[in-house]
Each structure stands twice: as structure tokens, then as C-alpha cells.
Amino acid sequence: MKKKAVFYHAGCPVCVNAEQSVLGALDRTRYDVEVVHLGTAKGRLAEAEKLGIQSVPALSLEGQVFHINFGASLADLK
Amino acid sequence: MKKKAVFYHAGCPVCVNAEQSVLGALDRTRYDVEVVHLGTAKGRLAEAEKLGIQSVPALSLEGQVFHINFGASLADLK
Numbered sequence: 001m002k003k004k005a006v007f008y009h010a011g012c013p014v015c016v017n018a019e020q021s022v023l024g025a026l027d028r029t030r031y032d033v034e035v036v037h038l039g040t041a042k043g044r045l046a047e048a049e050k051l052g053i054q055s056v057p058a059l060s061l062e063g064q065v066f067h068i069n070f071g072a073s074l075a076d077l078k
Numbered sequence: 079m080k081k082k083a084v085f086y087h088a089g090c091p092v093c094v095n096a097e098q099s100v101l102g103a104l105d106r107t108r109y110d111v112e113v114v115h116l117g118t119a120k121g122r123l124a125e126a127e128k129l130g131i132q133s134v135p136a137l138s139l140e141g142q143v144f145h146i147n148f149g150a151s152l153a154d155l156k
Contacts, residue, residue: 003103005103017142018144021139021140021142021144022137022139022144025081025083025104025105025108025109025139026103026104026105027103027104027105027106027107028105029105030103031103059100061099061100061103062099064095064099066096066099066100066146066147067146067147068144068145068146069144069145
């Protein structure tokens with residue numbers, strides 16, 4: 001079974017850049033990758049907060065959160 | 079030819095955590111991965127600064143820098 005990777009972003013240039021590069025480098029044979037746009041999918045904000053995400057772009061690998069650079073804080077997306 | 083990924087760290091818990099998870103998720107069939115410990119390899123600090131790295135852990139994908147969470151600032155490693 002593949003591991004789960006979720007990339008949370010908000011469509012800003014920092015996010016798009018990280019999405020293309022970092023997500024592009026992941027091993028898709030081992031990871032199922034989902035991309036969540038928190039600017040439009042506001043229903044996923046609670047889930048992101050629960051994971052401990054404070055800003056986007058952020059990458060969750062099996063529930064562990066890694067904030068990548070800084071695009072926008074989660075508070076600004078509400 | 080493989081693309082180049084360099085992970086800069088300083089041995090702190092934040093770095094080790096990111097190294098294991100993020101580096102572990104990269105596609106090694108497409109990326110040659112090098113790990114640089116800036117706390118011990120101080121001769122690589124200039125290279126890291128030139129890339130635009132301000133804190134560790136940081137991941138460079140083909141020269142593009144992504145700061146992952148925050149472990150230590152580069153200034154603290156000099």
C-alpha cells in the first residue's frame with residue numbers, strides 16, 4: 001500500500017513553485033500524492049489545522065507536517 | 079543524467095526529522111541526493127549562502143532552495 005502525501009497550498013507563487021519542484025521530486029511509486037488548495041477548499045482548513053499546519057505551502061508525509069518556505073499563514077485563508 | 083538534490087542540515091532534531099521523512103520520499107531514480115552537515119562541514123557554508131539558504135534544514139533541488147520548517151539560522155553555524 002502506498003504512503004500518503006498531501007500538499008496544502010493557496011495558489012500563491014511561493015506555493016506553485018514548491019508544488020512543482022518538491023512534489024515533482026517525490027517518489028510516486030511509494031507515495032499517493034494529493035494536492036489541496038486551501039484558498040478554495042475551505043472545508044479542509046480544519047483538517048490542516050489539526051495536522052499542525054500554520055502556513056502554506058506545507059507538505060504532510062503520513063501525517064507529519066513540513067512547512068516549506070512561506071507563502072501565506074493559515075489565518076489569512078479563513 | 080540524474081538531477082541534483084542537496085539537503086543542508088546541522089544535526090538538530092528538526093533537521094534529522096526532515097532528513098528522514100522528506101529525503102526518504104524523494105525519487106532516487108531521478109535524483110542524486112547529497113547530505114551536507116553545515117555544523118561540521120563549515121567549508122560548505124559559503125556555497126549554502128550563495129544558494130540563498132538562510133536556515134536549516136533546507137533542500138536544494140537543482141539549485142532552487144526550499145527551507146523546511148526551522149532548525150537553526152545559518153548565522154548560528156559560523
